[in-house]
Amino acid sequence: MKIALVGYGKMGHAIEEIAVEKGHEIVLRIGIENLEAFTKENIAKADVAIEFTSPHSAVENIKTCVDAGVAVVCGSTGWLQQLPEIEHYVSAANGAFLYASNFSVGVNLFFELNSFLAQLMRKHHDYHVTLEEIHHTQKKDAPSGTAITLAEQVMRYITGKKQWVNHTSDNEAELEIISERIDPAPGTHKIKYSSYIDDIEIIHTAHNRKGFASGAVMAAEFLYNKKGIFSMKEVLGF
Structure with a gap:
């Protein structure tokens, strides 16, 4: 080819x-x-x-x-x-x-896992969901495209979240995506469901490109x- x-x-x-x-x-x-x-x-x-x-x-x-x-x-x-x-x-x-x-094959598997977990969590309203992504400082866009994909998957099932925002928020209808730019990180994405009883997290960390x-x-x-x-x-x- x-x-x-x-x-x-x-x-x-x-x-x-x-x-x-x-x-x-x-x-x-x-x-x-x-x-x-x-x-x-x-x-x-x-x-x-x-x-x-x-x-x-x-x-x-x-x-x-x-x-x-x-x-x-x-x-x-x-x-x-x-x-x-x-x-x-x-x-x-x-x-x-x-x-x-x-x-990344691993990230695409992570997408599937994220969707499945969101389906499981949609009836458990005591949990508050947030996203975090970390990339290198040369990453031009924030949040990352991967984080946006993850957020859209979450919102498909957690219907109380109407839009994502790239900052902390007290608005229950907004899904927080927190972006950090740190060298030499190739990419880390975390989805966290928090309640007063416990936390559930899934994380994908890339080691290189x-x-x-x-x-x-x-x-x-x-x-x-x-x-x-x-x-x-x-x-x-x-």
Whole structure:
């Protein structure tokens, strides 16, 4: 498989290492030093583009890849208010697109665990639920896309929570997400249910970027030669 890396920072380098180990070819690397090379002609050399950039550039990057007829795996977060627009754009072009707030297999298992626990807790109104996430200081968005996914899963079942907020709150209708930025933390996410009797917590802690990178390559392998819009649920068979 021929891969274009759109975003060649630490994550792009980690993805390249794993992709090459698995026998794939990196045909294009786009970083801040060579943005002029990000053209439809160059992108078209790839079978799949893996996009890890920033909230400000992700949407246009995805569209450029779709216009070139190249499948897109996107891991940029902080732009999801435009996800319906992108899904419509991909469908209209008969393209292939896969977005995930987190590609780690462990985190996606954690998502399933979070949903199951929220279902169990929805009738136990004595418990107050909060979220906490910790990332490195270069993380541009807060809360993380992973934390937002976790919050939305919780609110699906804990219906008293109407919206998430990125600060402490005394409003029972608001789900707190507390964000910290500490180096060199790759990512920790905690969901805590507290009562006056006890606490219940589930925690996922990443030790390095390898889990995210290997999941992104797995997603690209899944998307290769497909059309449509997918998620990590299809990749992992959930």
